[in-house]
Structures are given as structure tokens and as C-alpha cells.
């Protein structure tokens with residue numbers, strides 16, 4: 415017994431004609447006949463008295479009618495209710511992340527979310543991940559993919575998605591002025607550095623300088639990490655950037671990692687205001703993690 419078969423039974427009670435029900439319910443008369451026969455076998459009773467022109471309910475059929483009707487109605491109501499719960503959630507969700515995170519981490523976050531909540535409009539802004547936390551705090555965006563700062567501001571919810579390694583990179587073909595400081599033991603003090611302007615990635619770079627007792631000469635400070643790779647690829651200096659940015663860069667084949675250097679990784683996660691995490695749209699997104 416399944417719902418579809420009960421619907422066929424109900425239709426047949428109404429039409430009193432196998433051919434009419436078969437036509438309306440898009441099924442062949444013989445298949446309909448088999449289904450009704452199976453229903454009769456299940457219940458161990460004859461449900462219809464058939465003659466050549468029409469069908470009539472037996473008393474067992476008349477008893478099944480209200481039961482079938484209530485099962486089908488409850489089923490339809492339940493389906494509608496469940497559909498409302500997921501599909502009716504609608505509105506705008508403002509998100510912020512770096513261009514790189516939009517390739518590397520956003521699909522994993524949004525694929526299932528979009529299927530479950532097709533009515534929610536995602537307003538995505540991309541930019542320097544160093545600004546992500548401030549944008550959440552100021553309310554400019556509802557949620558961001560952000561690197562976890564050394565000191566996490568209170569009243570923020572942070573769900574870690576990944577650990578992101580950081581690397582020191584040099585141009586694959588370095589101009590002589592840079593190459594001379596790279597040969598043998600690098601002369602860190604003399605090399606021009608291209609660094610993130612601010613944010614957790616910059617803090618990691620500064621920590622690394624401190625451990626190595628380097629006072630860097632800074633050639634350029636970049637907002638957003640993508641252009642660090644471009645500047646290094648162009649031969650402007652050596653850079654420090656998250657691996658995920660280096661790997662996704664169209665210039666990745668023009669730079670190389672200085673593999674002996676180890677920089678503390680970044681923690682990358684979803685961040686929103688704690689006071690807002692129970693709001694329906696944010697809650698719907700956060701509960702996927």
C-alpha cells in the first residue's frame with residue numbers, strides 16, 4: 415500500500431470508471447486494475463464490484479474510503495508543512511569574503527544552503543579579508559569568511575572551517591637584484607618584502623620576522639592577499655601570503671615557495687555577531703556546520 419495507490423483508489427470511488435481514472439491519473443487501465451487487485455489482496459477483501467460498464471464499492475470498499483481519504487489528506491498537509499518550513503525562509507543575507515575564499519571555501523558553504531533555501535538572496539561582497547571582522551561588527555554585513563584574529567573580539571560567533579598554511583614566496587625567475595640576496599642563505603634584511611597591509615595574515619608575517627630577528631625592508635603593503643602573488647610574480651620582491659591564495663592565483667606558476675620557512679597557519683572560519691545567530695537566515699546557514 416502506498417499513497418499513490420490510495421489516491422488511485424479514491425479517484426476510482428469517485429469516477430466509478432477504470433478507464434476514466436486511468437486516463438486522468440496518467441496510468442494504463444491494466445496497471446490500474448493490477449493496483450486495485452493488489453490493494454484487495456492486501457486488505458483481503460473485494461473493494462469493487464465490477465461489471466462491464468461501471469464499478470460499485472462493496473461494503474469493505476465503503477469502509478476503506480474515509481480511511482484512505484484521511485491518510486491522503488494528512489500526507490498532503492504534512493508535505494506542505496515541511497515544504498513551508500524550509501522553502502519559505504526568504505530575505506537577503508549579506509556576506510563578505512576575499513575573492514580567493516569565493517573560489518576556495520564559498521562553494522562548500524553555499525551549495526547545500528542554496529538548494530535548501532532557494533528563496534534566500536545572497537549579497538556577496540569581496541575584498542580584503544583583514545576587514546572582515548570589522549564589517550561584521552559594524553553590521554555592514556551579516557556574516558563573513560574571516561581569518562581568526564590573535565584576539566577575537568567578544569560577542570562574535572566563530573566557526574572554524576579550515577586551517578590555512580602561509581608561505582614565503584619568491585619570483586620563479588628573480589631579477590638579479592633580488593636573486594643575489596636569495597642565493598645560499600637568504601639575506602632577509604636586504605630583500606624587499608611584499609606583505610599584507612594588516613590583519614591576521616600580517617600578524618603572522620610580523621611574528622615570523624620577530625622569531626627570525628629580521629627587520630624587514632618593506633617594498634609594498636597590499637590590501638587583499640591576491641595581489642601579493644602578482645607583485646612577487648612580477649619580480650618586485652618576495653612575499654608572504656596564505657597558501658590558498660597562492661594556489662588559486664593565475665600567477666601561481668610564476669612564483670616559488672621558500673619551503674624551509676615555517677609560518678604559523680591561519681584559522682579560517684565563518685563569523686557573525688553572537689546576538690544575531692538565532693535570526694532565521696543566519697541560524698539556517700550556521701546550522702549546516
Ligand SMILES: CC(=O)[C@](C)(O)C(=O)O
Pocket residue numbers: 511512513514515543559560561578639656658659680682
Ligand atoms: C584569510 C582569507 O580569507 C584567505 C582565504 O586566506 C585569503 O583570501 O587570504
